[in-house]
Amino acid sequence: MDFFNGLMTVLTPEYLAYSFIGCLLGTLVGVLPGVGAASAVAILFPFVTFLPPAGMIITMAAIYYGAQYGGSTTAILVNVPGEVSSMVTAMDGYEMTKQGKPGPALAMAAIASFLAGIVGAIMVVLVGPSVARLALLFGPAEYLGLGLFSLTAIAALAGSSLLRAVLVTVFGMIMASVGFDESSGLPRLTFGTISLLQGFDLVPVMIGLFGVGEVLASLREQSSPITTRIGKLMPNRSEIRAGLGATGRATGICLILGLLPGMMPSIGSFISYSIERYRSLTPQRFGKGAIEGVASAEAANNATAMANLIPLLGLGIPTGPTMALMLAAFTMYGIVPGPLLFTQQGPLVWALIASFFVGNVILLILNLPLVGLWVRLATIPYPILAPIILIICLVGAYSTRNTMFDVWTCALFGMLGWLMRVRGWPLAPLVLAFVLGPMIERAARQVLAVSPELLLHRPAFWFFIALGGFVVWLSYRFSIRGELTD
Amino acid sequence: MQERVTKLSAEENSQNAYSATLLDSLVDMSLLLLIGFIGISDGLRIILTKTDAVGSAPAGGWIVLLGALLIAGTIKLSIKEMRSERDTVSAPAADNQFWLPVVAITMLLIYIALIEPLGYTLATALFMAAYLRVFGKYGVLTVAAISLPFAFGSSWLWAVMDMMLPQGIMPWP
Numbered sequence: 001m002d003f004f005n006g007l008m009t010v011l012t013p014e015y016l017a018y019s020f021i022g023c024l025l026g027t028l029v030g031v032l033p034g035v036g037a038a039s040a041v042a043i044l045f046p047f048v049t050f051l052p053p054a055g056m057i058i059t060m061a062a063i064y065y066g067a068q069y070g071g072s073t074t075a076i077l078v079n080v081p082g083e084v085s086s087m088v089t090a091m092d093g094y095e096m097t098k099q100g101k102p103g104p105a106l107a108m109a110a111i112a113s114f115l116a117g118i119v120g121a122i123m124v125v126l127v128g129p130s131v132a133r134l135a136l137l138f139g140p141a142e143y144l145g146l147g148l149f150s151l152t153a154i155a156a157l158a159g160s161s162l163l164r165a166v167l168v169t170v171f172g173m174i175m176a177s178v179g180f181d182e183s184s185g186l187p188r189l190t191f192g193t194i195s196l197l198q199g200f201d202l203v204p205v206m207i208g209l210f211g212v213g214e215v216l217a218s219l220r221e222q223s224s225p226i227t228t229r230i231g232k233l234m235p236n237r238s239e240i241r242a243g244l245g246a247t248g249r250a251t252g253i254c255l256i257l258g259l260l261p262g263m264m265p266s267i268g269s270f271i272s273y274s275i276e277r278y279r280s281l282t283p284q285r286f287g288k289g290a291i292e293g294v295a296s297a298e299a300a301n302n303a304t305a306m307a308n309l310i311p312l313l314g315l316g317i318p319t320g321p322t323m324a325l326m327l328a329a330f331t332m333y334g335i336v337p338g339p340l341l342f343t344q345q346g347p348l349v350w351a352l353i354a355s356f357f358v359g360n361v362i363l364l365i366l367n368l369p370l371v372g373l374w375v376r377l378a379t380i381p382y383p384i385l386a387p388i389i390l391i392i393c394l395v396g397a398y399s400t401r402n403t404m405f406d407v408w409t410c411a412l413f414g415m416l417g418w419l420m421r422v423r424g425w426p427l428a429p430l431v432l433a434f435v436l437g438p439m440i441e442r443a444a445r446q447v448l449a450v451s452p453e454l455l456l457h458r459p460a461f462w463f464f465i466a467l468g469g470f471v472v473w474l475s476y477r478f479s480i481r482g483e484l485t486d
Numbered sequence: 487m488q489e490r491v492t493k494l495s496a497e498e499n500s501q502n503a504y505s506a507t508l509l510d511s512l513v514d515m516s517l518l519l520l521i522g523f524i525g526i527s528d529g530l531r532i533i534l535t536k537t538d539a540v541g542s543a544p545a546g547g548w549i550v551l552l553g554a555l556l557i558a559g560t561i562k563l564s565i566k567e568m569r570s571e572r573d574t575v576s577a578p579a580a581d582n583q584f585w586l587p588v589v590a591i592t593m594l595l596i597y598i599a600l601i602e603p604l605g606y607t608l609a610t611a612l613f614m615a616a617y618l619r620v621f622g623k624y625g626v627l628t629v630a631a632i633s634l635p636f637a638f639g640s641s642w643l644w645a646v647m648d649m650m651l652p653q654g655i656m657p658w659p
Contacts, residue, residue, distance in 0.1 A: 050648065184541030186546075219587050219590055219621075388636065398651065414591075
């Protein structure tokens, strides 16, 4: 009943407009070479903050999956993935383009994304409230364990070196500590400067790392002009059958994996693609234009993104940089994701969940006919696009608190993001540590205030620690680490 | 003789590549160690000087812990990477595009510094013009045709969205 009330809300003209605008903006930014879904959300986030709470959150969610679709468009057509998860799509999608079949590749990507998104949204409806009810039983020890597990998981899954990821995590927690300590009110790492008393805000940090940093990194690449005509759009019957099978398998796998912190859409794409190739009777086709490759990558993307929302909404734990921004969006309005969200903000949450269904339909209807337009946008020369994106990033950073300090923060973290990419340091652990660091510190101090022996009587804490160790082992055993930017 | 020269060049390249990556690693590790020491010293400052404030010990202790973890991890990583780089390094590819981001960053920092004194509109027009000339190598007319409308158009758009950006020396928007 709550879900249907949410659906009725979203089907009003006002909220339909928010979903539509979000999908349009997200796809528009996502097709730009070098700008992925996380970057799109980071760049556009400040510009939707004037909307009412439900409108802003619905628009941001629509931007996210719109940008994911946009990224796959350029990946298929010009082999310039906007993000890591689109790289997997490009492996077979671009080959299909070279074989004169860009239309079926684009259509299959859209269909796979749509189906995975719908199934993922159903899972959020069914599982989200249960996770929230479970989290009501959590105390400081459980939150400490959960926070440590989250950071361990993302360190294990991000980057090529666990130790580098751990160092980045610790660095992120130090950055999050700059400013006033919330318990004692004492200034930390401010060096006597007034500007640093307010600390670093998440939004300029994210815009810097994922907006400015991406642009700087992309200056080294040149996209090739598109010369292929789109032609016939729909795949034939056998392609549809093969693609749908891959979609189903990828969706099933990633809806479960996506519940894990650190399991970002890019990792889900790699895992699903590998499984699809492994189980195929003709694995040699993969990498040479297998439509199952495109379908599994796109379905995995969307399914993981949907599943990522469950820890965010139910536990208040973001599983990646984009979810961290969603968390920031919630907290801007004083809405705290977590166990009480479904009870205290029920109408807003159900409207958000219902908007996933509506948004996926809008995306499917919007993007297939407009693919020619998106292609033309992707051909705008980068020397014109880059300064526009940089200026929009800086304005977005400024609009957070109307202070030039945030602009300088954005530039500083932009340089840091670029250098980290160039030097092989993972970015995602930095963002997660920035968000979760204060929560972990708070929980640790609460545990110490009661007694460290409290941990001995909380099996959930040890469960999360063991789960973190398991994820680390899993990442080594199956070598599923990789550089992530989404 | 030719073979000996080729072999010596490959060894030199490998040695140079090892030195370059070692230098990169040393810079990264030094920065991390510096941050770790700063964290520890600031944490100790809070613990030792703010004894009258409630919660000073946990507040400072957290930073000390993070700083210590950073230092310990950095030392471990340094040792690990120095051992592995000697075995696996190969000659780096020629990379003359590294300077592109450096130039872009320099222009960006100058732009940010000019926003308050000149105002968003003027600073943006100048930044875009400079960027298009340097990176796009466009002619003066093309640069003006893109940068001026964008600067004024975006100023108007931010004003419509109630974003109050620094006006500087311009009385508009």
